[in-house]
Amino acid sequence: MTDQQVIIGMVPHKSSNTIAVLARDETMRARRRFVNSDDGFVEMLDAVTDYPDRVWAVEGANGVGRSVAQRLVAFGEVVVDVPAKLATRVRVYSTGHGTKTDNADAVAIARAAIHSKHLRRVLPDDATVAMKLLSDRRHELVGLRTQAMCRLHRLLRELIAGGAPRQLSAEKAFDLLNGLKPDDPANVMRLEIAFDHIEDVMRLDRKIDDYNHRIVADIKTCGTTLIRLYGVGPINAALILGEVGDVSRFPNRDHFASYTGTSPISASSGDHQRHRLNRAGNRRLNHALHIAAITQIRQDTPGRVLYRRKMSEGKTHKEALRCVKRRISDAVWRQLRTDRSDDRTQDTKWPRSPAKDTFLVAYRSPDTPRANGRPKRFKPAVV
Template identity: 45%
Template sequence: MILLGTGGNRKTDEADARHVAQVALFRPDLRQVAAEDQTTILRLLTERRDDLVHERTRVLNRLHAVLRDLLPGGVATGLSADKAAAAMKRIRPVTATDNCRRDVARDLLADLRRLDRLVKDNEIRMREALAATRTTLTSLRGLGTALAAKVLGHVGDVTRFPTEQHFASYTGSAPLDASSGNNVRHRLNTRGNRALNSVLHVIAVVQIRDGGRGQEYYQRKIAEGKTPSEVRRALKRRLSNVVYRIMKRDHRTQLAQAARHTVAL
């Protein structure tokens, strides 16, 4: 590593690449380079979906604000393209300013419909790409298509994590010790992959709300005197283990299927 820490202003991309290669020669434990696979496609699709959803939210908020200035009392929350179109039929512009607002609202409605189509198309492609991986992640309560695709897209090859603890560290679900004396406490871990941490949070919230083992665990820990935040963090840690085990099991299954296929040939 000394090679990478020297050079100062003499460093160039070519020199950096040479130094990295020389260091790698003496590190046989480094992860092997592999060709991009279905998980890369899933990550691209999930990132695209996030961008589309954020843009849709921005357009929807702007449309809501414009309609508020055009209609007495505005429009209700939970606005959609169809609801906005129905509301706009009641608009009767009086001034040139109101005419401009109506034109802007029409443009925003067109943008919203376009984004709705793009989100729907993205979800179809994501569902097809997820099916090609033959994952069983969606069997976990609270883990739907979009979240499963995000997990696979960010994790990639699960075998690069030798243990559940390594995986939990990567997802940022391993709480940090904040104990003092006999008072055992843990605090939030803000490190790790925040996208995966967010996925675990959604699963935990859904399980706490909808019942099952997650809700039972939550209620039991609350009864023991733990705070809701502490229990959610602990549940996320347990869910991290579950996700890891499912992915490891899927990996073993796919290896066995590949081996049987090779023998059959």
């Protein structure tokens, strides 16, 4: 940051954008509100032409501010993403009793950007954004299918004594209802609505299958090495790629583990060193790592070896599983870094399970320390 550089804090909304222009010493240069439209966007750019050396700090550049942030990037502007939590801390500890207005928020966002060193720079949407959109849409369809199936189970319980088994497909539900001949009008209507739910489930199943095929095709095209990790299939790999985006924003595996919620939180006091469960972080990423960990401890993998070793040390099932999740988080970070490099060499020292599908390549352990895509060779310690 130079002495002449200004930070433009922005509070984006659906109908308006409020900006505050601050110098490096936090001197207020300008503060205005613009309509969120094409004309308002041009007017906003014209209002800051007197500050050629400028950086835009947008709150929620991955959320409500994504549209305006991407338009600024398309015009060659430098844009950084300011988390809402960071701006809230600045506002609470500033003068004015924590007053929350758009003008105060814009100033707080600019101040947060001035004093923060590791803000994520907003880049143009790329293939990972498309991957995230595909993954999110599939997640929504699965949720809709679950809702339709729950409503179907409710009706089946009223039409059939004991209801239906939990593992129920649309075809099995159709066979159960096809032979029913209700007499009273209420059951006739229940049967009709149940068939409507079956049609909804079938339609959603077809859509989910279509998105599964598209995700698998995109994973093949991008050539990621994430699927070399045991328990990380194409669906989980697409979710991870979409949620992480640019892995270079995580300087090391510890920062990445904090983002995935797999690193414990220190809760120490005095001589008592304690840690507690981290319930923060990206919960969708945490769920993907949880699925991978469950898959590993069910098979003959080094993940199961680590799990059993932790259990023998006196840890509970959940504590041992969290240790496996942390190792897998480190391996995912390492593989994402490997994808960005030209060297994609995988180690061959760990046992590999033969792949049933030619696309799902063989497995390598997440326990192998690596540097630049190759296994590390530790030198003996010299005393």
